[in-house]
Amino acid sequence: MIMGLEFLARVRKTSTWLGGVLALMAATYVSPMLGLAFAAGGLWSLFNLQLLERLVVSIIGPARTTPDGVRGAGMALMGMLVLLGAGALLLSLLSPMALLLGFLLPLAVIVLKAAAQLLLASRAWGALVRHPFRAAIAAVALSVVTWFALGALTSATAQHAPTPAEHSTPSEHGTPAPAEGEHAAEGEHASEGGGSQAFPNIIGLIVGANHGKPWADFLHHYEILVFSLFIALLLLLIAFLASRKPQLVPKGLQNGVEMVVEGLSDFITGILGPKQGPRFVPFLGTLFIYILSMNLFGLLPFMHSPTASLNVTVALALTVFVYVQFIGFKELGPLGWLDHMLGSPRDLTGWLLAPLMLPIHVLGELAKPISLSCRLFGNIFGEDMLLVAFASLGVTMLPFQALPFGIPMHALFFPLALLGSALQAMVFTVLSSIYILLMLPHEHHDEHGHEAGAQHAH
Amino acid sequence: MDFHAALALGLPLGIGVAAIGSGVGLGLIGQGAMQAIGRQPEATAKIQLAMIIIAALAEALTIYAFVTMFLLKDKI
Numbered sequence: 031m032i033m034g035l036e037f038l039a040r041v042r043k044t045s046t047w048l049g050g051v052l053a054l055m056a057a058t059y060v061s062p063m064l065g066l067a068f069a070a071g072g073l074w075s076l077f078n079l080q081l082l083e084r085l086v087v088s089i090i091g092p093a094r095t096t097p098d099g100v101r102g103a104g105m106a107l108m109g110m111l112v113l114l115g116a117g118a119l120l121l122s123l124l125s126p127m128a129l130l131l132g133f134l135l136p137l138a139v140i141v142l143k144a145a146a147q148l149l150l151a152s153r154a155w156g157a158l159v160r161h162p163f164r165a166a167i168a169a170v171a172l173s174v175v176t177w178f179a180l181g182a183l184t185s186a187t188a189q190h191a192p193t194p195a196e197h198s199t200p201s202e203h204g205t206p207a208p209a210e211g212e213h214a215a216e217g218e219h220a221s222e223g224g225g226s227q228a229f230p231n232i233i234g235l236i237v238g239a240n241h242g243k244p245w246a247d248f249l250h251h252y253e254i255l256v257f258s259l260f261i262a263l264l265l266l267l268i269a270f271l272a273s274r275k276p277q278l279v280p281k282g283l284q285n286g287v288e289m290v291v292e293g294l295s296d297f298i299t300g301i302l303g304p305k306q307g308p309r310f311v312p313f314l315g316t317l318f319i320y321i322l323s324m325n326l327f328g329l330l331p332f333m334h335s336p337t338a339s340l341n342v343t344v345a346l347a348l349t350v351f352v353y354v355q356f357i358g359f360k361e362l363g364p365l366g367w368l369d370h371m372l373g374s375p376r377d378l379t380g381w382l383l384a385p386l387m388l389p390i391h392v393l394g395e396l397a398k399p400i401s402l403s404c405r406l407f408g409n410i411f412g413e414d415m416l417l418v419a420f421a422s423l424g425v426t427m428l429p430f431q432a433l434p435f436g437i438p439m440h441a442l443f444f445p446l447a448l449l450g451s452a453l454q455a456m457v458f459t460v461l462s463s464i465y466i467l468l469m470l471p472h473e474h475h476d477e478h479g480h481e482a483g484a485q486h487a488h
Numbered sequence: 489m490d491f492h493a494a495l496a497l498g499l500p501l502g503i504g505v506a507a508i509g510s511g512v513g514l515g516l517i518g519q520g521a522m523q524a525i526g527r528q529p530e531a532t533a534k535i536q537l538a539m540i541i542i543a544a545l546a547e548a549l550t551i552y553a554f555v556t557m558f559l560l561k562d563k564i
Binding site: 340 | 540555
């Protein structure tokens, strides 16, 4: 009894995940309505299974004579009636084929799970996996058979159903059939492996499925903004969840977030000094977390790094520039700021050199945002390009089999990308804090006299 | 040699030349930092921080060439 219930729970979990992924794929690759119908069918089937399970438990379970058990059975029956009505409504609204496929998904999961359990318990399987060599040979044989079977399957479907584009070009009638199959398969590769431009992201796929509509054009135009706003909202949500019910002894999410905040606070205070540091921790720490999440976001499937676009990095660098100048005005005052720009002249030589120092300082201040933004953009963009280049190499290095997947060559460069993302976020934060440090009044030099202060001013 | 050929030859070459300079610079930075850490292991954290900042500055020069290549690549 318990085993059966646990089995059903696992079936529910598997079919929820599998159905969600399949529905997303259908919605992006085929059409949104089809994905919706598939998801609705799967959900309907899952609810049906759940109600059936509750009915059976309340009828034959230990609580069958109590009022609770009777009420549970009644509720389940009522729910099934409601579900039948909903099913009729769905059938009249959505595509029946996709609904049926979604309905069959949990049943297929049940059958496959049961078959796998039977196979795992059987004596032949035990004999096979007892010896590592025998198991390895079996695994290799299985993957080779799957590889060639899938290749034959995809090339056969590609030959049987040539794409409309090939119909419209009469000049290609002379090409033999296998070449046509390869062409069609390569078209599929381009959408999966990314071609030469970039990995496909979810917004690009949605826009491609709804080509020409005004909202799709809008989405395509503001793709990077949508991604960065999504990341900002995600960080906001995490911060809200972590600080909703603060406890003296933190655990879970609050613990992790506190660790990150404390580490950042220590790091920035170490650069700016214990007196001035804590004031700038919120700004600089936010910069670090935001840039790090944006850098790492491109490594997720179907996502895109907003920092791989010059627009975002220039915006971040301009924020830092304006903030640093504002700090300078506020801390030094307008005259003090001018004095800083003139190179803090204190004697005759200083005043003579001041006209020379002014353009140098102005140029230096203007060069800071340019170098900050170009460095971040170039690193993250180059990293993504590297991954894309190796992913497309992994797809195209096996042209003899028309397969819908390739070798994940770019997986080798994921550690490099992780390291680079973290390092660039840190470099951006450290350089920003050093720009702030250069703008702040140098009070700890005052005890050594003005000369040292003037020397260290830049 | 027309404009396009010059660009197609010059852009990758520019990145290579910039990478030579950056590579020499990064090597010198790393050498200095390793020697400093070897002499004074207790100052490792401070030295590493300064090393990473200066390495980022040196590396940025190659990145500028890289960005320039991407800005001009469509003109080939």
